[in-house]
Amino acid sequence: MLHFLVPRLMSAVIAALVSSLIVFVLMRSVPGDIVGQMLGQTSDPTATEALRSFFGLDRAVHMQFLEWLAQVVQGDLGRSWYQGRPVTAMVADAFMVTLQIALLTLVLATLIGVPLGVIAGIREGSRLDAAIQAFNLIGLSAPVFWVGLMLLVGASALFGWSPPFTWSAPSENLSDNIAIVILPVLSLALLQAAAYSHFVRECMVNELRRDYIRAAFAKGLGPAEIYFKHALRNILIPLVTFMGLILIQILGGTVVIESLFSLPGLGRLILSGIQGRDYPVVQGALLFVVFIAIVVNFTVDALYGLIDPRMRA
Amino acid sequence: MKMIRWTTRLAALAFAGSLAAAASAQGSDALIYGKSDPNARSGGKLTIGSLTEPPAMDPYHQAADARIRVTVLAYQGLFYEGANGQPIPLLAESYTMAPDGLSYTFKLRKGVKFHTGQTMTSADVKYSYDYLRDPKNGSPGAGDLSTIASIEAPDADTVVFTLSTRNGLLPITLTHRYGGVIPKDYFSTPDARTRLNQTSVGTGPFKLKQFKPNSVLVFEKFQDYWQKGLPHLDEITFAFMPNSATMVVAARNGRIDTGIFTRPQDAEQLAKVAGIRLVRTPSMNQKSIDLGSEHPLLKDERVRQAIALAVDKEEVMKASLAGYGQVLGTMVPGMQERWGLPLSEVPNQKVDLDRARKLLAEAGHPNGFEIDLTTIITYDWMDAAAVTISEQLKRIGIRVNIKKVELGVWIRNFQSKQMGFTFNDWPSSPDPSLLFYRHFRAAPQGADFRNWKHDAASALLDRGREESDYAKRRAIYNEFQKIMASSVPTIMLFSSDLLTVERERVRNHQQHPTGWYFGLIKTWAPN
Numbered sequence: 001m002l003h004f005l006v007p008r009l010m011s012a013v014i015a016a017l018v019s020s021l022i023v024f025v026l027m028r029s030v031p032g033d034i035v036g037q038m039l040g041q042t043s044d045p046t047a048t049e050a051l052r053s054f055f056g057l058d059r060a061v062h063m064q065f066l067e068w069l070a071q072v073v074q075g076d077l078g079r080s081w082y083q084g085r086p087v088t089a090m091v092a093d094a095f096m097v098t099l100q101i102a103l104l105t106l107v108l109a110t111l112i113g114v115p116l117g118v119i120a121g122i123r124e125g126s127r128l129d130a131a132i133q134a135f136n137l138i139g140l141s142a143p144v145f146w147v148g149l150m151l152l153v154g155a156s157a158l159f160g161w162s163p164p165f166t167w168s169a170p171s172e173n174l175s176d177n178i179a180i181v182i183l184p185v186l187s188l189a190l191l192q193a194a195a196y197s198h199f200v201r202e203c204m205v206n207e208l209r210r211d212y213i214r215a216a217f218a219k220g221l222g223p224a225e226i227y228f229k230h231a232l233r234n235i236l237i238p239l240v241t242f243m244g245l246i247l248i249q250i251l252g253g254t255v256v257i258e259s260l261f262s263l264p265g266l267g268r269l270i271l272s273g274i275q276g277r278d279y280p281v282v283q284g285a286l287l288f289v290v291f292i293a294i295v296v297n298f299t300v301d302a303l304y305g306l307i308d309p310r311m312r313a
Numbered sequence: 314m315k316m317i318r319w320t321t322r323l324a325a326l327a328f329a330g331s332l333a334a335a336a337s338a339q340g341s342d343a344l345i346y347g348k349s350d351p352n353a354r355s356g357g358k359l360t361i362g363s364l365t366e367p368p369a370m371d372p373y374h375q376a377a378d379a380r381i382r383v384t385v386l387a388y389q390g391l392f393y394e395g396a397n398g399q400p401i402p403l404l405a406e407s408y409t410m411a412p413d414g415l416s417y418t419f420k421l422r423k424g425v426k427f428h429t430g431q432t433m434t435s436a437d438v439k440y441s442y443d444y445l446r447d448p449k450n451g452s453p454g455a456g457d458l459s460t461i462a463s464i465e466a467p468d469a470d471t472v473v474f475t476l477s478t479r480n481g482l483l484p485i486t487l488t489h490r491y492g493g494v495i496p497k498d499y500f501s502t503p504d505a506r507t508r509l510n511q512t513s514v515g516t517g518p519f520k521l522k523q524f525k526p527n528s529v530l531v532f533e534k535f536q537d538y539w540q541k542g543l544p545h546l547d548e549i550t551f552a553f554m555p556n557s558a559t560m561v562v563a564a565r566n567g568r569i570d571t572g573i574f575t576r577p578q579d580a581e582q583l584a585k586v587a588g589i590r591l592v593r594t595p596s597m598n599q600k601s602i603d604l605g606s607e608h609p610l611l612k613d614e615r616v617r618q619a620i621a622l623a624v625d626k627e628e629v630m631k632a633s634l635a636g637y638g639q640v641l642g643t644m645v646p647g648m649q650e651r652w653g654l655p656l657s658e659v660p661n662q663k664v665d666l667d668r669a670r671k672l673l674a675e676a677g678h679p680n681g682f683e684i685d686l687t688t689i690i691t692y693d694w695m696d697a698a699a700v701t702i703s704e705q706l707k708r709i710g711i712r713v714n715i716k717k718v719e720l721g722v723w724i725r726n727f728q729s730k731q732m733g734f735t736f737n738d739w740p741s742s743p744d745p746s747l748l749f750y751r752h753f754r755a756a757p758q759g760a761d762f763r764n765w766k767h768d769a770a771s772a773l774l775d776r777g778r779e780e781s782d783y784a785k786r787r788a789i790y791n792e793f794q795k796i797m798a799s800s801v802p803t804i805m806l807f808s809s810d811l812l813t814v815e816r817e818r819v820r821n822h823q824q825h826p827t828g829w830y831f832g833l834i835k836t837w838a839p840n
Contacts, residue, residue: 039453040377040724041727041762042760044448044456047452050449050451079507082369083507152558152559153558162563162566162568165362166529166550262553262556262559269526272527
């Protein structure tokens with residue numbers, strides 16, 4: 001177990017450190033800062049200086065970084081310069097919104113995409129395969145923004161209905177929450193289902209051409225056993241890796257969908273942080289995204305061991 | 314059913330016009346915040362869609378117009394901005410100016426309560442304006458109050474402002490843009506600035522109930538508000554929608570009751586929906602092209618004049634706003650009548666390509682030149698305007714490269730006076746001195762963002778600020794506008810109308826030309 005854990009933990013810590021340094025430097029190399037935004041069309045030197053010192057922007061950049069890092073190590077991501085709220089709380093709130101969308105999308109996309117991919121792979125070259133491939137093509141090439149907009153405008157035109165645009169958590173108001181998440185989840189799931197289906201189909205087709213499958217058929221095994229017990233089992237590893245990638249992608253924030261449906265998720269938190277040059281928020285939220293990516297990768301690695309006994313060695 | 318209503322605001326204008334510009338003014342309570350609706354009933358909630366979101370709710374330290382729009386509901390100054398840019402007494406009941414113009418005495422309104430429950434006294438007023446004017450406190454409002462030498466509170470209902478030089482526009486700077494009267498010593502309490510995102514501490518008719526960034530902002534009725542019977546609404550919710558397509562759908566399906574749209578095609582589309590009306594209000598904003606004299610080509614006055622003579626403002630406005638705006642001379646429409654140089658007298662307004670070419674040749678560019686024109690991302694109107702202007706300038710041989718930058722980057726260039734050739738979008742500044750002084754007065758008194766360094770113009774701006782007699786001020790500012798239009802540090806293009814979409818249940822919502830939500834104070838909405 002240690003053999004499995006230690007190198008991964010080490011690389012995770014290094015990844016987090018390097019990425020936070022990059023974020024820190026990048027944010028500060030973007031022209032303009034919070035002081036400029038707060039003062040707008042004024043630029044009184046005394047006021048500028050006072051605000052720069054209020055936010056600690058007058059100190060050397062490496063000192064700012066080290067102080068921030070010292071805080072982070074103690075589990076404190078600082079406070080938003082605009083809101084004054086702890087960044088951890090803001091990230092947690094936004095993450096709960098994004099997590100709900102991501103998990104629902106993942107479940108829906110898996111439920112649609114995997115069976116479609118399996119069927120298309122088994123029936124390679126059939127009309128059904130062609131239809132599923134057409135679906136994949138549309139899903140992969142239609143921009144998420146466009147799909148979301150079409151669903152929004154379509155629901156309004158056909159049913160005179162639109163989601164409420166003020167967020168309610170499931171614990172606050174479940175029916176409102178469902179009404180809010182349904183369209184964004186559908187828009188994201190269409191893309192992801194198509195990606196799944198495309199991926200699973202390719203894997204199935206490759207797998208079914210292998211010698212052991214032919215041998216299994218020759219041995220007289222039933223198709224169900226061959227497809228599901230042998231072929232599908234063997235594509236589980238790449239499939240889990242793929243799921244991990246999709247999850248990271250959605251969890252990192254889907255700015256476009258969040259803007260379209262007015263969702264207060266991680267993507268918008270980061271975007272508004274960047275626009276307002278709220279450094280603590282951007283640094284904290286991006287560090288969190290890196291952390292999530294590490295956790296997901298870690299889980300995927302651990303799952304390999306469960307799925308494939310050879311990996312446990 | 315298509316309903317487009319022009320807000321005439323005759324009542325408000327007539328009222329504001331009747332106020333004497335100088336010496337003393339007496340507020341007529343009934344007309345504060347516009348006319349009342351005799352049928353108005355109390356109760357009801359309103360949801361407003363908003364494309365812009367305030368970064369924070371602190372009126373003292375946030376310059377953003379999106380913040381001013383909403384905090385006018387919770388915070389009040391000694392005056393507020395009338396519909397044509399006239400200061401109207403609010404927390405001050407009346408005021409007098411000393412004969413030498415160097416001190417103003419304000420009588421305060423009695424029985425005004427803060428959202429914290431305390432009663433407002435002159436000590437609070439003194440504290441608030443002292444805090445605001447000290448540049449060390451980092452408020453964008455400090456610059457406007459730099460002529461104040463001291464503030465005294467001789468008794469509970471009186472404050473006296475003493476000035477270092479005459480300043481005729483003092484009353485209009487004691488309004489809503491920045492600050493507002495808050496309880497004494499508020500900013501000495503821990504986390505005072507950011508706590509304003511959870512609780513408001515002003516005297517306004519609504520108090521802050523909830524602010525969830527990227528989601529909603531909720532105000533509730535302040536029960537102890539000093540204007541009896543106001544406000545009518547129990548609650549106002551602002552739903553932040555960063556995408557205008559979303560706001561169209563939300564308005565169509567009744568998820569929002571009202572909202573200001575920036576794209577005319579969205580508003581027109583909604584005006585066709587039954588039960589929805591489009592209200593068009595002339596605004597005080599100003600879309601312009603700035604010509605910074607630090608630019609090697611633009612430092613030559615003849616080049617700037619040539620550009621002005623090649624720009625057809627009407628055509629640009631139609632391309633940008635589909636006609637929902639007003640072409641400007643040198644003054645915003647809301648203030649044209651009171652302060653503007655008559656359009657027929659403004660130089661360099663008519664397209665004259667021959668003269669433009671001649672000026673370019675004289676400046677040493679007979680074959681024109683190439684220049685970058687900066688536009689700001691998310692300012693939709695600039696895209697169409699940039700394309701139109703580049704076509705227009707092509708006719709005199711100027712080849713334009715359109716360069717898009719993000720707002721934060723643009724602000725940095727602006728504040729460091731490296732604007733070059735750029736579009737600009739100014740929010741409301743309801744007085745000619747506020748409009749011009751900081752922008753065009755040579756440093757160090759002004760910021761002179763365009764590096765214009767024009768001595769005669771600066772002298773006029775100084776005189777305009779010291780003068781308090783309306784007729785004299787008007788003459789000074791007309792002279793200034795003539796110089797500005799002839800030397801062309803900026804080309805004021807047009808102002809966009811405020812396009813407010815309302816459902817029928819929204820009653821007596823008088824949109825203020827600043828776009829700030831004063832009008833909601835007398836709005837009512839039957840459930």
